[in-house]
Amino acid sequence: MILPVDPAGIPAELRRRPWVLWSAEPDPSGGKLRKVPRRIAYPDRNASSTDAATWGTFEDAITAYDALTSDPHCAGLLIAGVGVVLVGDGLVCVDLDHCIQTDGALTPNAARVVAMVLTWTEVSASGDGLHLWVQGALDRAFAGDGIEAYYCRRYIAVTGQRWRGTPESVEPAPRLITTLNRLSAPAPSPTPARPTEQGPAGIVRRLAPIPEGTRDNTLFRLAAGLVAEGTRGPALLSALSDANTRLCVPPLRARDVERIARSASRGQR
Numbered sequence: 001m002i003l004p005v006d007p008a009g010i011p012a013e014l015r016r017r018p019w020v021l022w023s024a025e026p027d028p029s030g031g032k033l034r035k036v037p038r039r040i041a042y043p044d045r046n047a048s049s050t051d052a053a054t055w056g057t058f059e060d061a062i063t064a065y066d067a068l069t070s071d072p073h074c075a076g077l078l079i080a081g082v083g084v085v086l087v088g089d090g091l092v093c094v095d096l097d098h099c100i101q102t103d104g105a106l107t108p109n110a111a112r113v114v115a116m117v118l119t120w121t122e123v124s125a126s127g128d129g130l131h132l133w134v135q136g137a138l139d140r141a142f143a144g145d146g147i148e149a150y151y152c153r154r155y156i157a158v159t160g161q162r163w164r165g166t167p168e169s170v171e172p173a174p175r176l177i178t179t180l181n182r183l184s185a186p187a188p189s190p191t192p193a194r195p196t197e198q199g200p201a202g203i204v205r206r207l208a209p210i211p212e213g214t215r216d217n218t219l220f221r222l223a224a225g226l227v228a229e230g231t232r233g234p235a236l237l238s239a240l241s242d243a244n245t246r247l248c249v250p251p252l253r254a255r256d257v258e259r260i261a262r263s264a265s266r267g268q269r
Helices: 058-070 072-077 108-116 174-184 215-228 233-247 254-266
Strands: 019-025 034-038 079-087 091-096 121-123 130-135 147-150 152-158
Touching: 019 058, 019 152, 034 079, 058 072, 058 079, 079 091, 091 108, 091 174, 108 130, 147 152, 215 233, 215 254, 233 254
Parallel strands: none
Antiparallel strands: 019 034, 019 079, 079 152, 091 130, 091 147, 121 130
16 A cells, blocks of 8 residues: 655645655565656656756646546556655655554654654655654764664655654754764774774664663673674773663663673673
């Protein structure tokens, strides 16, 4: 199922950006449908997220979408929706994939993100994901476990189907942007280690909160992964303490984090 577009639900912050159409085309390998960008004036020709000559206005995109999806003679074009083109001007899309459960409720992790990031949020075209639209300067695209974020050189299919209880406008999300920029930062170039050093500094690349009852096991698993990458000593404790403060709900005591770091370093549980 592909959700229809609700133009009235799309906020001004998106409307003033460039737009394209998109077609739902079968994947030759048998996977999910591919969202292929199409030109508004020439819907039988592909558009490009990096070629402004293939874009159009919001108004023209909606007019073309309405006409092409209501005319049975145009069914062969497979036009299924409209999409906004991200050009790196302060508009960011955070994509939470497969987070709407069969009963209509959000997964616990997605519910926490939506509760923390108060901005216009729509249901994605597939009907089982969310797009959180925020203002901010993202340094680079991010792809994590169940969450992705984009800001330029990409188009996003837009439905206008606002998720219940979320604002009607696109709002800043400085805390989220800071976290995404930190997690997507490239690893520093390795430097020769002195004999007294115990390994390179590590980082826990995780966004999902760690609820009470799973904190010890999850932090140990994260610490073991860092140890396997060569992180030891103060660097391991620093990375684990950061993850505890940022993700654990509520955070563990400092001495418990130290205990987990020691156990992971010795390969014990």
